[in-house]
Amino acid sequence: xxxxxxxxxxxxSGTVRVSxxxxxxxxxxxxxxxxxxxxxxxxxVPLLDDVMTIQSVLAxxxxxxxxxxxxxxxxxxxxxxxxxPYELIRKMRASFLxxxxxxxxxxxxxxxxxxxxxxxxxxIDQHLKGFEAMGAEITLGHGFIEASVKDRLKGxxxxxxxxxxxxxxxxMMAAALANGxxxxxxAAKEPEIVDLANYINAMGGKxxxxxxGMIRIEGVERLSGARHNVIPDxxxxxxxxxxxxxxxxxxxxxxxxxxxxxPVISKLQEMGVEIVESDNGIHVKGPHSLKGVDVKTxxxxxxxxxxxxxxxxxxxxxxxxxxxxxxVFENRFMHVEEFQKMNxxxxxxxxxxIVTGGVPLSGAKVTATDLRAGAALICxxxxxxxxxxxxxxxHVDRGYVxxxxxxxxxxxxxxxxxxxxxxxLASTSVQIQxxxxxxxxxPQVAAAKAxxxxxxxEPVVAFKRDKEAVVLKVQPTWA
Ligand SMILES: CC(=O)N[C@H]1[C@@H](OP(=O)(O)OP(=O)(O)OC[C@H]2O[C@@H](n3ccc(=O)[nH]c3=O)[C@H](O)[C@@H]2O)O[C@H](CO)[C@@H](O)[C@@H]1O
Ligand SMILES: C=C(OP(=O)(O)O)C(=O)O
Numbered sequence: 140x141x142x143x144x145x146x147x148x149x150x151x152s153g154t155v156r157v158s159x160x161x162x163x164x165x166x167x168x169x170x171x172x173x174x175x176x177x178x179x180x181x182x183x184v185p186l187l188d189d190v191m192t193i194q195s196v197l198a199x200x201x202x203x204x205x206x207x208x209x210x211x212x213x214x215x216x217x218x219x220x221x222x223x224p225y226e227l228i229r230k231m232r233a234s235f236l237x238x239x240x241x242x243x244x245x246x247x248x249x250x251x252x253x254x255x256x257x258x259x260x261x262x263i264d265q266h267l268k269g270f271e272a273m274g275a276e277i278t279l280g281h282g283f284i285e286a287s288v289k290d291r292l293k294g295x296x297x298x299x300x301x302x303x304x305x306x307x308x309x310x311m312m313a314a315a316l317a318n319g320x321x322x323x324x325x326a327a328k329e330p331e332i333v334d335l336a337n338y339i340n341a342m343g344g345k346x347x348x349x350x351x352g353m354i355r356i357e358g359v360e361r362l363s364g365a366r367h368n369v370i371p372d373x374x375x376x377x378x379x380x381x382x383x384x385x386x387x388x389x390x391x392x393x394x395x396x397x398x399x400x401x402p403v404i405s406k407l408q409e410m411g412v413e414i415v416e417s418d419n420g421i422h423v424k425g426p427h428s429l430k431g432v433d434v435k436t437x438x439x440x441x442x443x444x445x446x447x448x449x450x451x452x453x454x455x456x457x458x459x460x461x462x463x464x465x466x467v468f469e470n471r472f473m474h475v476e477e478f479q480k481m482n483x484x485x486x487x488x489x490x491x492x493i494v495t496g497g498v499p500l501s502g503a504k505v506t507a508t509d510l511r512a513g514a515a516l517i518c519x520x521x522x523x524x525x526x527x528x529x530x531x532x533x534h535v536d537r538g539y540v541x542x543x544x545x546x547x548x549x550x551x552x553x554x555x556x557x558x559x560x561x562x563x564l565a566s567t568s569v570q571i572q573x574x575x576x577x578x579x580x581x582p583q584v585a586a587a588k589a590x591x592x593x594x595x596x597e598p599v600v601a602f603k604r605d606k607e608a609v610v611l612k613v614q615p616t617w618a
Contacts, residue, residue, distance in 0.1 A: 143529040143543055145520035146552040147502060151388030153549045157376045157395050157420075158540040159183035159209065159369035161190070162445075163331040165233040166308040167338045167369060168193045171213040172202060172240040173315055174342055177364035181338075184211045184369060188536045192231045199224050200237065214364065222249040229253070231537070235263065236305065238286070239313035242275055247287040252279075257509045258444075259468035265306035269297045273310075273317055294319025294358055302327045302438045307354065308335055315344040317358035326354045329439040330399045334370045341365035373399040374445045375539060376421070378514045380404075381449045382546060384412045384425040385456060385522045390549060393420040402442040406432055406450065410457060429453065431461035431496045438467065448474045448515035455483045456522050457496040464491045473508035474515050480505050481516075481523055499524060507531035510538045517542065521551055 164184050171179040184190060184206065194204050194211070201219035205212050221241055228234045232253040241248040253263065267277055270286060272295040277286045294317050299306055307327040312335075314321035326332070328350055336349030342365045345357035376395035383390035384407060397404060397416040404414050404421070409432045413424040431454055436444040444467035454461040455478060465471045472492055475485050480503040484495040502525035507513025513535035520527035529535075532555075535542060543555040 140530060141532050141555060141557050143517060143532060143535075143553060143555050145502075145517060145523075145527045145529070147500070147521055147523040147525065147527065149386065149521070149550050149552050151383050151386045151390050151521070151546070151549040151551060154391040154393050154420075155379045155545050155549055156393045157371040157379070158185035160331060160334070160372035160374075161185060161187055161538045162233075162304070162329075162372075162374070163334040164369045165189060165193050166236050166312070166331065166335045167367065168197060168211065168213065169233075169236040169240055169308075170312050170315075170335060170339055170342075171364070172197065172200065172215050172218065172237060172244055173312060173339070173344075173362045174213075174215060174364040175244075175361050176216060178212050178214045179342070179364035180366045181211045181213070182209065182366070182368045183371075184209050185372070185540045187538060187540060188533070189231050189233065189538065192227055193234060196223055196227045196234045196237055199227070200241070218245050221245055221247045223251070225251045232261065233305070235266070236309055236312070238266065238284075239270070239309035239311070242270060242273075242286055242288060243292055243313045243316035246289075246291070247285075249283060249285045251283050257473050257512075258471040260470075261468075263305075265299050265301060265303045266309045269295075269299075269306060269310035269323070270313060272297050273313060273321065290318075292317040292358075294321040294356075296322050296324070298324040299326060301325075302352070304329050304332065304438075307332055311335065311339065311346060311349075311354060311356055314356035314358060315339050315342075315346065315362060316360075317356075319358055321356045321358070323354040323356075324352065326352055327438060328352060330370060330373060330396075338365065338367040341367055370399070371396055372538075373403075374443065374511070376400060377403045377443070377446045378449050378511075378518065378539070379545070379549075380407060380412075380414075380421065380423045381446075381453050382518050382521055382549070382551075383423040384410070384429070385453050385518050386551075387425040387427060388549070389422075389424050391420055391422050395421040397421055401440060403446055403450075406434060406442065407453075410453070429457035429496075431457040431459035431494070433462045433464075435464040436467050436471075444468055444471060445511050447471060448511045449518050451475075451478070451485070451492065451494060452515045452519040452522075454494045454496055455485075455498070455500060455519060459496055461494045461496060462491050463494060466490060471509075474512035477505040477508065477512065477516055478519060481519055481527065483519075501525055502527040504528045504530070507534045510534045514539060514542065517546070517553070521546070521553075 202215040342362040371394040415422040500523035
């Protein structure tokens with residue numbers, strides 16, 4: 140088990156670079172299956188556990204992938220399997236995004252129901268409704284979905300009951316190779332949808348209207364690999380904006396796109412945070428005292444549910460009472476109990492949490508109950524009195540590239556430590572962790588790298604170094 144230890148009280152300052160967006164790169168990598176010819180070259184691919192999981196899913200279907208320097212090269216001239224491995228689909232919900240591309244490309248798919256997670260039940264009825272409208276026959280049984288289509292999917296008019304991000308993406312990918320035109324009404328409008336549409340269009344697709352509630356996709360006969368730069372991660376950016384604000388800091392969040400972060404920027408400004416937008420990022424200065432505000436999560440362009448817990452951390456140290464209402468997921472308040480261990484005063488009433496701000500936070504042992512909850516606990520820990528230990532880091536590693544290193548570079552007193560029982564082998568990657576005395580290059584890094592190569596007999600594709608732990612990621616066996 141690894142844990143992050145934070146000693147609160149340091150004011151953050153400096154520049155932090157935002158990585159490529161997890162929620163954009165996962166559908167984009169799934170969409171790379173649509174190309175029958177040519178390689179796709181996807182740049183700004185963050186080294187995240189979720190990326191390694193989707194890499195494994197694609198490889199299991201027959202795609203060839205290499206990853207180097209934040210660039211993924213994918214070629215999928217032959218898809219030799221229609222079955223996405225159960226253990227990978229269970230591990231990461233976004234793996235389900237291969238369903239649309241597989242149906243479009245080879246006309247059949249067998250896939251397990253994606254795992255629910257701590258934030259809600261997360262059904263997939265809207266994805267299936269879309270595929271059925273396009274002519275797919277779908278059967279469900281024993282936890283699996285089987286779908287097939289005679290000949291080719293056909294264009295259809297699809298109205299989504301909820302503006303689901305995943306359903307919009309899955310249907311858009313399927314429709315890209317369908318016979319005829321598909322319209323998605325009440326489509327999700329998130330920036331990640333636009334990024335996926337741009338990639339499909341770069342492959343030769345015809346998607347119009349992405350980013351609005353009505354998307355129109357004219358199916359084409361074939362798509363080819365294309366080069367694409369993934370958009371910066373707005374949730375990672377928002378998390379560092381809050382980290383700056385909560386410490387009264389002065390941080391430039393490099394790469395953050397203000398247009399993607401309007402609801403977050405607007406709430407921070409209401410609270411008294413100074414925000415300066417520029418072409419290549421957002422400057423965030425935290426004031427001495429913050430004002431509480433009410434926050435309600437909504438689909439884009441509303442306040443993002445993926446920023447709700449981090450915003451709650453900020454409200455804990457703000458004056459007055461704030462109400463946080465979660466409307467997107469029915470169970471996304473698991474972090475409340477963990478915040479309470481840090482002396483937070485929060486009461487949950489149905490879908491709302493009433494936060495009484497201004498109560499001093501104290502360091503405690505807490506657990507990340509989901510990805511953003513982990514980030515929120517780290518934000519709170521930056522302000523808390525004394526030391527906080529955060530465990531459950533497998534959630535955080537799904538979506539944050541080296542959060543410890545990035546915050547330490549801004550002046551946070553934060554370190555990641557590997558405990559003695561750290562497993563050496565993970566299912567899709569080999570991680571070797573070794574204590575190092577400092578973040579400076581040293582012989583231990585080289586030794587750990589060599590050990591990783593010896594342990595796996597496969598090439599090391601990347602390594603990240605936290606202050607006290609060296610983490611090496613090694614290409615899994617399929618590479
Ligand atoms: C990999 C990725 O991009 N994940 C994001 C994506 O998740 P994801 O795509 O899973 O989220 P959705 O937009 O689909 O879910 C939104 C709501 O719609 C419901 N729903 C969804 C599909 C469906 O068929 N039926 C249905 O009822 C869900 O239960 C949820 O209450 O959007 C969420 C909402 O912004 C974000 O929190 C996630 O970070
Ligand atoms: C909920 C999230 O991701 P996922 O949909 O992959 O679980 C998230 O990124 O906060």
